[in-house]
Amino acid sequence: MALEYPEDLKYLDSHEYVRLEGEIATIGISAFAIDQLGDIVFLDLPEVGDALSKGESFGTIESVKAVEDMYAPVSGTVIERNTAILEAPEHVSEDPYGEGWFLKVRINDPDELDEALSAEEYRSQVEGE
Incomplete structure (x- = not known):
């Protein structure tokens, strides 16, 4: 599956x-x-109102294989968390870019994303092309 x-x-x-x-x-x-993780069994996400700092851990994702920290791509304030996936984390894998989102954050500085990768750059990196 691609x-x-x-x-x-x-x-x-x-x-x-x-x-x-x-x-x-x-x-x-x-x-x-x-x-890479396999079946997701648990998510630990910050509360609404919590502040995120770019590059710092904001929670963990646990699968049958491992527990991994997740890192904030931007600084800002959590305004919403996806309670549906907290209750049923296995659904993250079904639609990671749609219903499987984790947080909505009001960002402090959009320029923080200047260093982030485009889809093409990310694909090349993870697929080793």
């Missing part, structure tokens, strides 16, 4: 993605990361 990397997203080396709409960033993890 993994998807939507063109409208920005990606981090650590496999988080960002969809930016105005000053709201939707954050999740890439299909590649989910494929």
Whole structure:
């Protein structure tokens, strides 16, 4: 199965993605990361109102294979968390870029995404092309 990397997203080396709409960033993890992790069994996400700092861990994702930290692609304030996937984390893998998002964050500085990877750059990196 070919993994998807939507063109409208920005990606981090650590496999988080960002969809930016105005000053709201939707954050999740890439299909590649989910494929590597296997079945997702638990998510630990920050609360609404929590502050994120770019590059710092904001939570963990646990699969049958491993527990991995997730890193904030931007600094800002959590305005929404996806309670549906907290209750049923196995659904993350079904639609990572749609219903499987983790957080919505009001960002402090959109320029922080200047260093993020495009879909093509990320694909090349993870697929080793």
